[in-house]
Amino acid sequence: MTKKIIALSVATTVSLFAQSELEEVKALLEQQIKVTQALQKRLSKLEAQQKHLAKAEKKHTTEIKKVQQKQETAKKAALDTTPTQQRGVTFSQKSFLPDISLILDTSYVSRNKKDEELKHLEIPGIAHGIMGEHSHGHGHSHAPLNAHDGFNLNYAEVAMQSNVDPYLSLTGIFHLSENNFEVEEAYGETTGLGYGLKAKIGKFRSDFGRINVQHSHVQDFSDMPLVYTAFLGGHGIDDIGAQLQWTLPTDTYFMAGVEALQGKNPTMYGVDAIAPEGDEEDIVVDSPNQPNLLVGYLKSSFDIGDTSVLYGVSIAHGDSRINHLEHEEPHAFVAKSYLYGADLTVKHYFDSYSYLSFQGEYLYRDMDGDFYTYSDDTMTSFDVTPTVKKQSGYYAQLVYAYNRNYRFGVRYDNINKNDIYKNNLPVDTENNFDRLTAMIDYTPTEFTRFRLQHNHNSAMFNEEGEKQNINSLILQMNLAIGAHGAHAF
Amino acid sequence: MKKITLLLILLTTLIFARVNVVTSYPYLGEIVKEVGGNQVHVKVLASPKVDPHFVTPRPSLIPAIVRADILVANGAGLEIGWLPPLIRSANNPKVRIGSKGFIDASQAIRLIDVPKAVSRAYGDIHPEGNPHFNTDPHNILPIARLVAKKLEETDPTHRAEYEKNLQHFTNHWERFLKEFDKKMQKCKDKKVVQYHELYNYLLRRYGMKSLIDIEPLPGIAPSSKHTLKVINTIKQHHIDTILQDPYHEKRTAKFIAAKTGAKVVILPHDVGSVKGADRLESF
Numbered sequence: 077m078t079k080k081i082i083a084l085s086v087a088t089t090v091s092l093f094a095q096s097e098l099e100e101v102k103a104l105l106e107q108q109i110k111v112t113q114a115l116q117k118r119l120s121k122l123e124a125q126q127k128h129l130a131k132a133e134k135k136h137t138t139e140i141k142k143v144q145q146k147q148e149t150a151k152k153a154a155l156d157t158t159p160t161q162q163r164g165v166t167f168s169q170k171s172f173l174p175d176i177s178l179i180l181d182t183s184y185v186s187r188n189k190k191d192e193e194l195k196h197l198e199i200p201g202i203a204h205g206i207m208g209e210h211s212h213g214h215g216h217s218h219a220p221l222n223a224h225d226g227f228n229l230n231y232a233e234v235a236m237q238s239n240v241d242p243y244l245s246l247t248g249i250f251h252l253s254e255n256n257f258e259v260e261e262a263y264g265e266t267t268g269l270g271y272g273l274k275a276k277i278g279k280f281r282s283d284f285g286r287i288n289v290q291h292s293h294v295q296d297f298s299d300m301p302l303v304y305t306a307f308l309g310g311h312g313i314d315d316i317g318a319q320l321q322w323t324l325p326t327d328t329y330f331m332a333g334v335e336a337l338q339g340k341n342p343t344m345y346g347v348d349a350i351a352p353e354g355d356e357e358d359i360v361v362d363s364p365n366q367p368n369l370l371v372g373y374l375k376s377s378f379d380i381g382d383t384s385v386l387y388g389v390s391i392a393h394g395d396s397r398i399n400h401l402e403h404e405e406p407h408a409f410v411a412k413s414y415l416y417g418a419d420l421t422v423k424h425y426f427d428s429y430s431y432l433s434f435q436g437e438y439l440y441r442d443m444d445g446d447f448y449t450y451s452d453d454t455m456t457s458f459d460v461t462p463t464v465k466k467q468s469g470y471y472a473q474l475v476y477a478y479n480r481n482y483r484f485g486v487r488y489d490n491i492n493k494n495d496i497y498k499n500n501l502p503v504d505t506e507n508n509f510d511r512l513t514a515m516i517d518y519t520p521t522e523f524t525r526f527r528l529q530h531n532h533n534s535a536m537f538n539e540e541g542e543k544q545n546i547n548s549l550i551l552q553m554n555l556a557i558g559a560h561g562a563h564a565f
Numbered sequence: 566m567k568k569i570t571l572l573l574i575l576l577t578t579l580i581f582a583r584v585n586v587v588t589s590y591p592y593l594g595e596i597v598k599e600v601g602g603n604q605v606h607v608k609v610l611a612s613p614k615v616d617p618h619f620v621t622p623r624p625s626l627i628p629a630i631v632r633a634d635i636l637v638a639n640g641a642g643l644e645i646g647w648l649p650p651l652i653r654s655a656n657n658p659k660v661r662i663g664s665k666g667f668i669d670a671s672q673a674i675r676l677i678d679v680p681k682a683v684s685r686a687y688g689d690i691h692p693e694g695n696p697h698f699n700t701d702p703h704n705i706l707p708i709a710r711l712v713a714k715k716l717e718e719t720d721p722t723h724r725a726e727y728e729k730n731l732q733h734f735t736n737h738w739e740r741f742l743k744e745f746d747k748k749m750q751k752c753k754d755k756k757v758v759q760y761h762e763l764y765n766y767l768l769r770r771y772g773m774k775s776l777i778d779i780e781p782l783p784g785i786a787p788s789s790k791h792t793l794k795v796i797n798t799i800k801q802h803h804i805d806t807i808l809q810d811p812y813h814e815k816r817t818a819k820f821i822a823a824k825t826g827a828k829v830v831i832l833p834h835d836v837g838s839v840k841g842a843d844r845l846e847s848f
Contacts, residue, residue: 245653265653266656267653267656267658267661268656268657268658268659268661268664269656269658270656270657270658270659272631272655272656272657273656274654274656323627323628323631323654323655323656324628325628325631325632326628327628328625328628329624329625329626329627329628331624331627375624377623377624377625378625379623379625382612384621384623384624384625386624423621425615425621427614427615427812428614428615428616428619428812428813429616429619479786479814480619480786481786520785520786521685521688521689521784521785522646522689522784523685557685560642560645560646561646562622562646562647562649562650563619563620563621563622563646563647564622565621565622565623565624
């Protein structure tokens with residue numbers, strides 16, 4: 077019984093207690109839920125607040141970022157290092173290439189004399205071997221322009237020019253003929269000395285006279301004037317040295333220039349000692365001090381309306397060592413020489429393309445020295461004859477440009493004085509040598525020119541002393557590519 | 566003796582007082598005069614009557630370059646055949662190409678007709694683009710501004726004066742442009758023929774079109790075959806105007822005119838190239 081009661085009471089207690097506990101827990105739970113809800117409410121409120129704040133902040137920072145980005149892009153643009161376009165190969169130096177041009181001078185010649193006959197013709201007392209191929213003695217033979225009957229490759233000229241630095245420019249002009257390479261010019265030139273001064277050092281064509289400085293493809297005829305070829309050879313004065321020119325600070329153009337040159341010109345000057353052929357140590361006359369050739373000139377120019385006038389006077393002084401000991405009639409001439417020149421160019425323009433121009437030069441030379449010939453067949457000793465040469469010549473040419481494409485020209489060459497004194501006694505010599513030239517040229521574009529020229533040359537004599545008449549018809553073609561050349565005055 | 570020294574000083578101040586400006590072409594000279602006013606001494610190298618490509622580099626032009634403080638060139642290759650040798654001969658560091666005193670007017674202009682490929686097979690073309698930008702009057706002011714900037718750099722003591730001159734010229738020129746633009750409106754969509762590509766800037770500005778040039782390629786003289794083509798083009802498109810410059814031969818244009826009934830109009834390319842075109846406005 078008791079057992080039953082205990083069991084019952086226990087059971088009731090358990091259930092009783094259980095019930096009261098459940099209620100208690102329920103209440104607690106409810107309370108807790110309420111608190112949690114309240115907390116949650118507060119939390120979400122806070123969260124919302126925070127979100128808002130974050131949003132604002134975010135907005136703010138993006139704005140800052142935007143501004144910063146803008147500033148940065150601006151900075152970047154200023155210091156942009158990304159290439160805007162594809163550049164060339166790394167370390168490519170293409171943009172530093174100098175101005176390069178290639179000029180071809182080729183001709184077809186029809187002449188009434190064979191090439192081998194020409195070689196032996198001379199202007200007595202003045203020059204020999206000036207027509208046809210001849211040897212300079214250094215194992216290097218050399219042909220003047222249009223020397224051969226038939227086709228001639230006169231030269232292919234390669235010219236390069238560019239500034240070296242802010243102070244100097246460099247020019248190189250090379251003549252390539254079939255088997256030869258010649259440095260026609262290679263010089264450094266100042267680009268901004270100021271005060272009208274300009275200096276040049278290297279090998280260059282002298283500014284002596286008028287035509288000497290002009291390259292053959294800018295000259296009006298296919299060959300040099302006779303007086304130049306006779307006195308100075310086919311190249312004129314083209315030598316190694318230094319030049320200083322001064323343009324006076326006047327309204328009218330006045331230019332004075334001086335040049336000190338080696339004086340290697342083999343036709344009139346020369347720097348080699350004279351010694352018998354095959355016995356180079358037994359020197360008879362030693363070489364002159366070098367630079368051997370001094371050149372000076374004065375030029376001036378003015379305009380009268382559409383007419384331009386350019387005139388000048390020049391002088392070239394140096395020692396002569398003319399060595400022709402290897403010739404058929406061996407001789408040498410050692411002298412103190414002066415060459416004087418006067419030139420005048422008058423050019424009248426009818427419009428942009430049509431003009432009439434006159435160009436003339438007069439040269440006079442005075443050579444005072446000794447003439448050397450072998451005294452006997454052993455060719456070891458010499459006879460020395462005091463010899464003086466006073467010679468002069470001129471050319472005058474008239475060129476009419478009808479329009480941009482056609483030009484016509486005539487030229488008269490004359491060597492009018494040939495006074496030679498041996499032992500102070502005049503020698504009987506020929507003293508009138510002349511040549512007449514006419515040309516037509518056609519220039520379809522600025523880079524092509526065809527020229528037809530006829531020469532009637534009655535200046536040459538054969539070894540028997542007979543005057544020769546040489547007629548040459550020259551059809552010449554000049555082509556130019558590369559850098560645009562300057563127009564000539 | 567004292568008098569001579571005084572005279573010398575006076576002379577030198579006279580020479581030094583003004584900025585020596587040399588310009589290649591007359592229109593540039595006019596611009597410099599407008600901007601420089603009394604402070605500059607202007608010398609123009611080329612005559613307005615000659616083809617601007619074919620100016621003879623006469624030695625008599627050298628002294629002016631020797632003494633120049635500023636040299637204004639058209640640029641874009643127009644002077645390639647004649648100005649470089651003169652500058653070389655003058656050897657003046659102030660106006661050496663690329664130095665401070667050398668002004669290339671083409672730098673102020675956006676060039677048109679820039680060739681995509683360059684070969685002399687296409688004639689004597691300018692790789693930089695068409696250099697005849699002075700035929701469009703709208704290109705004058707940018708050049709004037711460039712000139713003013715250079716003058717101010719070279720001669721800062723007269724900065725205010727150059728500014729004033731530039732302002733004055735700008736006002737004047739803008740008034741002129743307004744009037745000119747109005748006048749040119751009626752030319753819109755007009756088709757013309759020209760001798761050389763000389764007027765492209767002008768034609769482009771006012772909506773005109775040049776259908777064919779009388780020269781077959783730039784710098785190459787007209788051929789009979791090409792002239793026939795020009796005549797046919799004129800007939801086909803009913804073109805009534807042939808623009809001819811004052812310096813090229815006018816025979817071909819006249820021949821074409823006679824065959825087609827089109828009118829040859831000689832349009833100056835520079836100040837002073839024809840009678841009545843002696844001011845910047847009138848050319």
